[in-house]
Amino acid sequence: MSRRGDWVYENNGGTCVAIAGADYCVVAADTRLSVGYSILTRDHSKICELADKCVLASSGFQGDIKVLHKNLAARELLYQHQHNKRMSCPAMAQLLSNTLYYKRFFPYYAFNVLGGLDSEGKGCVFTYDAVGSYERTGYSAQGTGSSLIMPVLDNQLKSPSPLLLPARDAVTPLSELEAVDLVKDVFASATERDIYTGDKLEIVVINKAGTKREYIELRKD
């Protein structure tokens, strides 16, 4: 692959997905780290628990992602000291957007999906581009497998037209177990065709009771 002499980024691949439910949120990412056509490791987590109700999954350049996660975790600790409580998911969403835009002219090569519970306890998912443009949605996929996964999620989860009144919630009426099964299915599909996605799937479920983690094997080829 020919790159400019000054190209400082590298895409380590991988896919991240998040789905918001009425009182839970599922955040999932594969654990494969690649460079070019090689695999560097099959066991690298792309998920960072920033607060007790807020989880970030990022794919892209791992050098930038590591530092972005560290930065946000340090800011969350500072927030805890100043406000005597942990950061809420919507607050972290805004902080992440500002942090990304701060480097508008030398961006973090990170494609982020933030998932968690909002202040009312409802599931929320925020999806980002590399420079901080963000939106609250009911579900999202980012990374090398996103174009394979997003249409399937649209098919299964998309709420009816926004023009319908009364306005329907973007969060899915699916139960937690159904959402986790959907995530496993979409990752299995993405793994088939995307060379950068595979090995293992890490699923984090956030609900009122706390955070649960699960690992599923994926195809290793």
Next chain:
Amino acid sequence: MFRNQYDTDVTTWSPAGRLFQVEYAMEAVKQGSACVGLRSRTHAVLAAANKAASELSSHQRKVFRVADHAGVALAGLTADGRVLSRFLRSECINHAFVYDAPLPVSRLALRLADKAQVCTQRSWKRPYGVGLLVAGLDVSGAHLYYNCPSGNYFEYQAFAIGSRSQAAKTFLERRFEGYNDYTPDQLIKDALSAIKETLQGEKLTSSNCTVAIVGRKDDGTVEPFESIDGNRIQEIIDSMEAAEEAPAAAAAAAESSSMQEEDKGTDAAPMDI
């Protein structure tokens, strides 16, 4: 005699080789309400007597968490203390960011002392008017440091600062030699007793004191720096008072060793009714 001539600014020495402004700053610490700190090999406890400006207002916060593994209790100009706490928090966060490890307590105390020293050597600054008891846990165990406005700091097994702290210091001097092996509960009780000494007759309740503890349990798990809940403090105070009254009611000889411990406490407390 010459005090008034050489005390205008901090960069003027007196003929006797003293910096009066720095010493005046240390006086400010003595005006603040009392704080005590004590430590064992594995745990460190900080306690503060809460003072409210008036009956209508809330009391000032004197105990601050600086990191999961460390906290401070301060006496003196609380505003200066707040600013220093913020500095200490950011030092801990920055160290953890760069080294992926908690800032050792001795280095935390050193950073604070260096910051205080700067203010004793600039003509456009004044010394911080607050003394801090820094308590924390690191790989080498639990530590307690006292940082004063002069930029000096020392490690202590137990210490008390603020107004009427001499009574607490006297209490601690009699008991500190056993502290290394004390359990966390024993440390908390002694901290509360020391604070009680400084209250001089006023009744000790959970609303006029704050206690915080940090340490490592026997199984290795870390208890992060946290203020103890008011209800639990009241329970401990009540159990201490019950134990004190029992030997007074009983015959001359104390019946068990734990009662004996409380007995010594009774001897030390001048205001025991």
